[in-house]
Amino acid sequence: MTHKAGFVNIIGNPNVGKSTLSNKLIGERLSIITSKAQTTRHRIFGIVNKEDYQIVFSDTPGVLKPKYKLQESMLHFSKSALADADILLYITDTVETPDKNDEFLNMVKKATVPVLLAINKIDLIQQKELEDLVDFWKKELPEAEIYPLSALHKFNIQNLYDRIVELLPDSPPFFDKDALTDKPERFFVSEIIREKVLLNYQKEIPYSVEVEVEQFKEGEKRHDIRCIIHVSRDSQKGIIIGHQGKALKKLGIDARKEIELFLGKQVYLELYVKVSKDWRDTDNFLKNFGYDQ
Numbered sequence: 001m002t003h004k005a006g007f008v009n010i011i012g013n014p015n016v017g018k019s020t021l022s023n024k025l026i027g028e029r030l031s032i033i034t035s036k037a038q039t040t041r042h043r044i045f046g047i048v049n050k051e052d053y054q055i056v057f058s059d060t061p062g063v064l065k066p067k068y069k070l071q072e073s074m075l076h077f078s079k080s081a082l083a084d085a086d087i088l089l090y091i092t093d094t095v096e097t098p099d100k101n102d103e104f105l106n107m108v109k110k111a112t113v114p115v116l117l118a119i120n121k122i123d124l125i126q127q128k129e130l131e132d133l134v135d136f137w138k139k140e141l142p143e144a145e146i147y148p149l150s151a152l153h154k155f156n157i158q159n160l161y162d163r164i165v166e167l168l169p170d171s172p173p174f175f176d177k178d179a180l181t182d183k184p185e186r187f188f189v190s191e192i193i194r195e196k197v198l199l200n201y202q203k204e205i206p207y208s209v210e211v212e213v214e215q216f217k218e219g220e221k222r223h224d225i226r227c228i229i230h231v232s233r234d235s236q237k238g239i240i241i242g243h244q245g246k247a248l249k250k251l252g253i254d255a256r257k258e259i260e261l262f263l264g265k266q267v268y269l270e271l272y273v274k275v276s277k278d279w280r281d282t283d284n285f286l287k288n289f290g291y292d293q
């Protein structure tokens with residue numbers, strides 16, 4: 001029996017639905033999803049293993065014009081997605097205005113591997129509008145195969161998935177066939193906490209926060225997890241903690257519930273807030289947080 005395996009790299013602008021679609025394709029909730037842009041900072045591999053194939057999906061940050069070092073690193077993750085792909089999955093949606101200067105689009109045009117173009121969020125428009133949009137993309141990316149779909153409503157996703165499997169090259173698996181992802185459990189713990197920060201706090205706070213898992217002690221009945229929430233400035237520490245500690249307490253409860261679901265274990269979660277001045281522009285911090293290249 002021949003075995004197939006390949007890297008499917010998912011790219012596109014912020015908020016078109018990359019995380020939603022990749023999670024539906026993978027069938028596990030691996031990348032975090034919120035309505036705020038720039039949620040996904042790392043390349044996240046989700047791996048689908050079947051007897052005769054292995055698909056390695058990566059979900060990347062959208063294109064950004066780097067404003068600070070963290071974003072430079074995020075952009076690097078995205079660009080590297082183009083370098084090692086077997087299949088490119090370029091996602092647009094029915095909301096964004098197609099832009100001829102789109103940096104990713106221009107890279108996709110130069111791709112030498114098969115390009116699948118997903119037009120997401122078709123639940124938001126009428127049939128006629130969709131036909132016009134499909135015509136536009138046929139001209140814009142003549143080599144691409146077009147898949148109109150709705151990731152959120154799980155509509156028309158199976159066709160896309162089947163085509164991906166067809167296009168996989170003959171290859172032995174890249175990862176253990178029982179691996180779900182190349183990221184350890186503690187990575188997802190920090191991502192879940194970061195997602196709750198995004199949901200619980202406003203404005204610039206979420207983008208100033210990094211979560212470090214300081215201790216991850218696996219117990220028979222319970223996991224003891226201690227995390228540091230790094231912020232860039234003193235004033236942000238007060239905001240995270242909130243009046244009489246209420247905001248931090250709520251964050252801890254929200255995060256613990258979801259971590260327990262994810263790990264299938266009872267969890268004792270301790271959260272500390274620490275000011276790590278200007279961590280977003282400090283090489284040492286970025287390196288510790290896994291953003292070095």
Ligand code: GDP
Binds near residue numbers: 013014123151152
């Ligand atoms: P990413 O930034 O490209 O990873 O986008 P996300 O996956 O985080 O999705 C951004 C927003 O679009 C979220 O609020 C999703 O719920 C929403 N979204 C994703 N897919 C669909 C869809 O098929 N239809 C609609 N109406 N919304 C969607």
Ligand code: MG
Binds near residue numbers: 019020039060
């Ligand atoms: Mg995302």
Ligand code: K
Binds near residue numbers: 015033035037038039
């Ligand atoms: K997002």
